[in-house]
Amino acid sequence: MPQYYILFLFSLIFFSSSSHASVQDFCVADLKGPDGPAGYPCKSPANVTVSDFVFSSLAKGGNTTNIIQAAVTPAFVAQFPGVNGLGLSLARLDLAPGGVIPFHTHPGASEILVVTRGHITAGFVSSANTVYLETLKKGDVMVFPQGLLHFQVNAAKIHSSAFVSFSSASPGLQILDFALFANNLPSALVGQTTFLDLAQIKKLKGVLGGTG
Incomplete structure (x- = not known):
């Protein structure tokens, strides 16, 4: 029997056997259930409505009257149940003059930023400590690799803004400054692990709400 014919028969059998597999169109999050590595459990399709797939809160800028003079408005699974299980989400960034989104990571996702107003200087540091830095104008796009x-x-x-998309419905977030200075890790240990001056550490803890 010719080899190509055997391959054709194998493919036919494979696709025939898999054609009866259950295919689920979506898994709208049941936010009352536990959030595990695979996401939230699915809401019953009988309880799903079009509002689960529509999110309107990114139309309005966030409140930038805070210590970083910036705001992040998320459209993650917790706010937008329709993205559950789809491997994507969105957010809006608003930065007042002088505003900054401090050094941070998203452990669960890569990020793409699209500037919609003003100019934003953005950058990331690779695991080899190479810096990739650019000042972006309206319409420019930059990607930030996961982690x-x-x-x-x-x-x-002027006020600058951008939209960001993530390759996860729950990208996660850890802001470096808050990880160091907004908790009760003893200041002496922070100093040992960062080589920062103790007085400066205590000052930053005071600003960001940390103790120790």
Whole structure:
């Protein structure tokens, strides 16, 4: 029997046997259930409505009257149940003049940023400590690989904004400054592990709400 004919028969059998597999169109999050590595459990399709697939809160800028003079409005699974299990989510960044999104990481996702107003200086640091830095204008796009430290700073004298997309419905977030100075890790240990001056550490803890 010719080899190509055997391959054809094998393919036919494989696809015939798999054609009866259950295919699920979506898994709208049941936010009352536990959030595990695979996401939230699915809401019953009988309880799913079009509102689960529509999110309107990114139309309005966030409140930038805070210590970083910036705001992040997320459309993650907790706010937008329809993205559950789809491997994507969104957020809006708003930066007042002088605003900054400090060094942070997303352990669960890569990020793409699209500038929609003003100018934003953005960058990330690779695991080899190479810095990739650019000042972006309206319409420019930059990608930040998963897990790498990155930041955004308003480089304009006006309000700047951007939309960001993530390759996960729950990208996760850890802000470096808050990880160091907004908890009860003893200041002496922070000093030992960062080589920072103890007085400066205590000052930053005071600003960010840390103790110790």
